[in-house]
Structure formats: C-alpha cells, structure tokens
C-alpha cells in the first residue's frame with residue numbers, strides 16, 4: 001500500500017490542458033466552517049491489489065495544505081482516498097491542494113447540492129491547479145462519495161475517490177433522522193480496474209485523439225482497495241457482528257461495469273433503507289438470499305439482522321458493460337464475508 005514510488009514505471013507527464021478552465025479563486029461568501037478537511041493530491045502512488053502493483057493517484061489527508069511540496073507532489077497515499085464524515089447541518093470546508101505534478105484536479109462531493117461555484121465539476125466551474133476551498137452544507141444524512149471531476153472517467157479510475165458519510169445531527173448509530181438504527185457499520189466501495197488505463201497521462205484525450213477511454217476491460221476487482229486475495233480476511237472489508245446486532249452496510253458502487261451483489265440466505269432478509277443518499281419512502285425488504293444489480297455511482301444502505309451464527313460469503317459479480325440482447329456476460333468476481341457470532 002501507498003509508497004509514493006513511480007507507480008510501476010508510468011510517466012504521468014503533462015501533454016496539455018485543452019478544454020479546461022483552470023483557476024484557483026477565493027471562495028465566495030466564505031464563513032467559518034463547522035468541520036474542515038485538507039486534501040492533497042498525489043499522482044505517483046501505487047498499491048498492490050490482488051498481487052498486482054497498480055499505479056494510482058488520489059487524495060491524502062496528511063497535514064493541512066502545503067503538503068504537495070510546491071509541485072513536487074511526492075507524497076503517496078492509498079485508494080480509495082480517506083473517508084470524510086460529517087453531520088447533517090454542518091458547514092464543511094474541503095481544502096484542496098492540487099500541486100502534485102502540476103496537474104489540475106477538483107473535488108466533487110457526489111450527491112451533495114452545493115452552488116455551482118463549489119460543485120467541483122470542472123466543466124461547469126473550474127479545475128483547480130493550486131489551492132481552493134470548497135464550501136458546502138451537509139443537508140441530508142446518507143451515504144455519498146467524493147471524487148475528482150477533471151477528466152473524470154480517468155481520474156476516478158485512478159483512485160481519486162473516497163467515501164463521504166453524512167450522519168444525522170445525533171451522530172452515527174442512526175441512518176437518518178427518525179430512521180432505522182444500527183449497531184455495526186460497514187462501508188464497501190467496490191471498484192474495477194483496467195490496467196491499460198493506469199499508465200495514461202492525467203489529460204489523456206482532452207486534446208483530442210483516442211486514448212481508449214471508451215474501452216474498459218477490468219481485470220482486477222477490489223473492495224476498499226483490497227483485492228480478491230485478501231477480501232475475505234481484510235478487516236476493512238470483513239463484517240464481524242453478533243446475532244444481536246443490526247448491521248448497516250453502506251455499499252458504494254465505485255466501478256464502471258455492472259455489479260451484482262448476492263447475499264447468502266443465512267443473513268436473512270435485506271432491508272433497503274436508503275439509496276443514493278436519500279431515505280426510501282418506505283423501507284424495501286428483499287427476501288433472504290436476494291441480490292442487487294447496480295450501476296456506476298449508486299449507493300445502497302442495507303440493514304441486516306442476522307439470526308444465524310457462522311461465516312457467510314457475499315459474492316459480487318462483475319459484467320461486461322456491452323451487454324448484448326440484455327444478457328449479462330460475467331467478467332470477474334470478488335468475495336467478501338460476514339462473520340456472525
């Protein structure tokens with residue numbers, strides 16, 4: 001993990017900045033925040049996933065500002081980027097320091113509804129080279145994620161994303177105000193990796209040409225950056241609970257190809273309490289042994305009340321996005337695990 005090495009020999013050099021509006025303005029109407037995060041970009045990291053050294057870019061939270069080393073950007077980090085957690089009602093400042101490799105980036109808090117100036121969508125507002133403070137209000141408890149929105153499909157693929165959890169004003173333990181409670185929580189960000197994309201420059205295809213960004217063929221699959229070799233044992237993935245627990249699984253679909261997650265019968269019925277950061281009008285119950293098919297960027301908040309002790313696998317299958325005749329063509333899978341005592 002981490003390392004900040006040269007990422008398997010890639011040269012993530014700069015070839016241009018066509019079509020971007022690069023800026024580092026002051027935040028308008030800036031007020032004192034309730035909570036703040038300091039994100040620095042890194043572009044020369046690597047992470048071993050399922051035995052393969054994968055070049056990654058991302059955000060790290062080490063120190064406040066300035067850690068990019070004035071353009072050196074030598075610091076590494078991990079994918080996914082560190083989680084952000086806030087409470088509903090808080091004013092949040094996300095300080096972005098985008099100096100690594102002199103490449104612009106943004107922070108888009110996906111599913112939040114800030115003003116355009118703070119949306120972090122480069123082509124609507126601006127791409128940041130230097131520093132910018134995103135100011136936004138956490139208005140609805142739920143499961144979100146943040147990601148870079150510069151040359152988006154490539155930068156998100158490289159690992160420039162992390163979980164964003166908004167708790168209700170009362171804090172963790174309840175999914176949303178007046179909503180269901182939980183005693184054990186797990187967060188899974190499930191991703192797919194096409195190694196052919198991981199040696200591209202940050203601005204691949206921005207100046208035209210074909211960088212192959214319409215051709216995605218993942219061969220590595222991961223949960224929270226953990227590959228299939230460790231996903232049944234890694235503590236960031238494995239859910240440990242007892243039969244007295246109510247388990248909340250926050251599932252973030254962080255990949256590009258369709259994912260189908262299959263829950264074992266032994267975990268009992270699956271309560272779908274929220275989707276995409278919004279409570280469902282009525283909690284939906286999927287019968288025991290059910291499955292959910294997801295597309296990119298979806299989030300599901302699922303509650304389990306397991307009645308049986310044991311170690312139970314949860315299987316996630318990945319499918320070619322070029323479905324022919326509506327038929328799903330499997331291209332890979334990864335297994336996680338619930339251990340119920």
Ligand SMILES: [Cu+2]
Pocket residue numbers: 104105106148149150155160
């Ligand atoms: Cu970026």
